[in-house]
Amino acid sequence: MTTSSVSRYGIRVFALGYLALLLLVPIGVVLYRTFEPGVGAVWDSITTPAAVSAFWLTIEITAIAVPLNTIFGIVAALALVRSRVRGKRFLEALIDLPFAISPVVIGLALFLLYGRQGWLGPTFTNAGIQIIFSVPGMVLATIFVCLPFVVREVVPVLREIGDEQEQAASTLGASRWQTFLRVTLPAIRWGVAYGVVLSVARAIGEFGAVSVVSGKISGETITLPLLVENRFSNFDLAGAYAASALMAVIALAVLLAMTLLQRKGDAR
């Protein structure tokens, strides 16, 4: 369709202008403000003991939550696409839930389940395991919010490739496990990779749910996002900016990985 040049430029200016004003200008400003005191100051700010421990805690939680979620994601995707069980629609709708629920509601729900006065709280306390206001609770919150990512990326890939390759493998004598390892997994690897990247991004950046269940115990239950908020609330603006900059660098790396993986997925 030949749009007139006027309307084409008009739409382009509107779209790009909107993007610039909403996204790019604020990011530019915060980057400037962050490095105003100099790279040295920023480095100092993110290498304080509190910051370092926050960084490692974030990594630790992510390193537990994401692999668990990936396994679930692959199993669930296979179940959704390849089983003939009733209630598949229900499973699919349930998996979408974390997308639609507010992080604060998630944190509250976990608090009401595992907290001291929660349903399962006493059970765990008696066993000597603390969930709320401790790392396990934060892991659970992170798993909750990351739940849909891997599934949603793998399902369309499975739907597209069908199961003929697996059928061929079984006629050639491969066991189910071998078929899975050698045929299914390689076929879905880009979908899994993309889902993992999205999960990692979400896990590292999760704030609301983790905020509720963490108790913000300095040096123990403060992740990088919580650190940012903490510093801001304590009027340490420069410190908040520095920690944000660190997270932004990670976010950019994630964005890059997303873009590259999308190309890989398309090129198949």
Place this chain on the structure above:
Amino acid sequence: MSTQAATPAAPAPAARPRNRRPRASARAGGVGGLGMGLAMLWLSVIVLLPLAALAAKSLDGGLSAFWDSVSSRQAVSALKFTLIVSVIVAAVNAVAGLAIAWTLVRDEFPGRKVVNAVIDLPFAMPTIVVGITLLALWGPTSPVGVNLAFTQLSVALALLFVTLPFGVRAVQPVLMELDRDMEQAAASLGASPLTTFRRIILPNLIPAILSGAALSFARAVGEFGSVILISGNKPFDTQVSSVFIFKQIESDNSRGAAAVAVVLLGVSLLMLIALRFIEYWGARHDH
């Protein structure tokens, strides 16, 4: 005579008729009932159990206490503000998302690929960092002197930021797949580009636009991290429901928080259902 131990995930017998549903009937490569069961178990423990606890605790003091918590002036004010600003954000996203998707798909300009990647930025950024970022430009230390902190507009800005990808990515693939022949047919029949857009392109994009709006709305309603700093949490003014709930938790009123949380949950669920209907309705003309 030996007996064979039946495994729970036994392969399908070879003589299964496959003429009617060529793909769905085979079980090759599937995880069988065991896999399905494990997935459901994981889902139940991680998602359903906490939500059940939430619902149950919200009713701890009975229905009247539930109603009291939900209908308190502050709760209602927060909910009203949340819903209104989310609807506005969804509407803006519908328009902006369409314009941006159009530019990305139909227009050619240097740097298009970069712009395409930038759209996903809000997905990759932690919400708290979004809040800090917006504050840097629109807050007290704004280089252009525009201080929107603690205003309702600032909440809208934060929500627009985090929901941007939904509006664009819902429309973009549909626009790419749109049959250009239809537009050329309309042109050959005498329709101007504007008429073609109005009568041919737009009707085919409406389901996608609505989808994007619904996703934006669902996300906006529950958004917390990007809003908490810039809204300043002024009750009856700029406080959204998620912040209200958070404050209730901090004040040790977890039952009251749970009640409002259940309402918010209900809104989310309604949105999910609406989304399914939109998808179903949108596919009605596909063969």
Place this chain on the structure above:
Amino acid sequence: MISVSSVSKHYGDFAALDDVSVEVESGSLTALLGPSGSGKSTLLRVIAGLEVPDEGTVILEDRDVTRLAPQQRDIGFVFQHYAAFKHMTVRDNVAFGLKVRKRPKAEIAAKVDELLGIVGLAGYQDRYPSQLSGGQRQRMALARALAVEPKVLLLDEPFGALDANVRAELRAWLRRLHDEVHVTTVLVTHDQEEAMELADRIVVLNAGRIEQVGAPRELYDAPANEFVMGFLGPVARLGDGLVRPHDLVLRTDADGIGVEAQISRIVHLGFEVRVELELAGEAEGSVYAQLTRHEAEQLELHEGDIVYVRRDGVKSLPSAA
């Protein structure tokens, strides 16, 4: 009357059309025939205004339309994949051109019903394209194109996406329609049988150039070069010239004229018999001759026999294109 003069169209280095000129008579049905990439679709779209030529002019009914948009050319266009407005009913599809021209409602309704009757879709007004078969969709597309009473009807491989039997049916139907309605029609196809069956004149294109223009019989019997001959029908290479398989004559006795060959295979295709031959000596190569059943029976041929092949009469292409 369509007059295309010296039209060229390039995509980068690729010349889709190279100095193409052709005239189409009013009221005729002309086929643009050629292989993929020959430029036939590009030429059609240039006539339609869906592509703008780099050089040359297009004149429709004494109007220079070269720079005019499709909306202003008063044409009808039918696409290979129907281009049905899938969100509109059949009625709204067919009525679209009239609605855009702001015709009164009563006139539109009458016209739509009339056209649906002509194309055999009466009663389908309220259906959606997704509820129609491929053939029905294409008929709807034709009705839609004809609704605005175009001066020129352009069809881009209209039956290419249909099953063979539906294709045959619609082909015959299109010819009948044209005989009744007499709109100047240009049809793009890669199927020589379709072109031969439907067209008053055929324009043969290859690599962006016109090879020959003429009536079907003319092209078949007096092709201008090897390409046209090969495209319009089967060919056999005998010596250094091309000849039609059914113009080959087989003799069991050497008569000094025929080339020696051994029968490698005899295929009975019902009425026709195809005799596959391995030519011996200088004329080495494989060729097949097409005989009627009767002729084959008379000669009593068997696989492995030696026969002598020659051209029948003067119906062959002399060597050197």
